[in-house]
Amino acid sequence: MEHVDHEHAHERRHGAPGGTSWRMAAQATLHCLTGCAVGEVLGMVIGTAAGLHNAATVVVSVALAFVFGYALTMRGVLRAGLPLRRALKVALAADTLSIAVMELIDNTVMVGVPGAMDAGLADALFWVSLVLSLALAFLLTTPVNRWMIGRGKGHAVVHAYH
Numbered sequence: 001m002e003h004v005d006h007e008h009a010h011e012r013r014h015g016a017p018g019g020t021s022w023r024m025a026a027q028a029t030l031h032c033l034t035g036c037a038v039g040e041v042l043g044m045v046i047g048t049a050a051g052l053h054n055a056a057t058v059v060v061s062v063a064l065a066f067v068f069g070y071a072l073t074m075r076g077v078l079r080a081g082l083p084l085r086r087a088l089k090v091a092l093a094a095d096t097l098s099i100a101v102m103e104l105i106d107n108t109v110m111v112g113v114p115g116a117m118d119a120g121l122a123d124a125l126f127w128v129s130l131v132l133s134l135a136l137a138f139l140l141t142t143p144v145n146r147w148m149i150g151r152g153k154g155h156a157v158v159h160a161y162h
Contacts, residue, residue: 025146028155032098032145033138035072039064040106044130045121054117058110062103069099073158094158101144102137109133 043064047057073091074084082090109132110116116129148154 020146020150022142022146025142025149028145028149029098029138029142031072031155032069032095032141033102033134035069035095036065036099036102036106036137037134039066039068040103040134041130042068044110044126048117048119048121048126054111057117058107062107065103066099069095077158090157093153094155097148098141098145098154101141105137105140106130106133109136 040061043061044057046052047054047060052060070088070091073095074087077087077090078084110129113125113129113132116125119126119129145154149156
């Protein structure tokens with residue numbers, strides 16, 4: 001009996017880029033979001049607790065999001081046996097655009113919600129805004145990752161090492 005991959009067959013009929021499924025794109029985005037969220041939350045907490053200016057808090061958050069996002073990807077490819085320099089190149093190729101889009105979205109939301117950046121760590125406004133910003137980043141970055149994976153870019157590069 002012949003195996004039929006209904007999800008991929010459906011997407012080929014409906015013009016999905018490179019046969020890339022939304023599920024695959026969402027998984028790649030969730031992987032990226034995990035590292036970004038750790039860095040973003042840590043940066044926002046550090047900036048808020050230290051009383052940093054909003055711009056400085058955003059810079060710290062973005063920097064940490066990239067560090068943790070790349071580190072999460074590198075952990076997996078290093079386990080696959082890649083040398084450190086090659087693992088870094090794979091992480092840069094796989095995650096840079098995705099992290100950049102996520103950071104643009106979530107920091108725009110955080111800065112755009114009145115009072116969110118000035119709210120304290122004990123304020124619900126801070127945490128609700130942060131969760132909303134990360135959820136929107138996930139939703140708006142998933143199509144970007146789907147497009148990239150469909151063209152052999154982004155997390156498609158990492159899949160060769162899993």
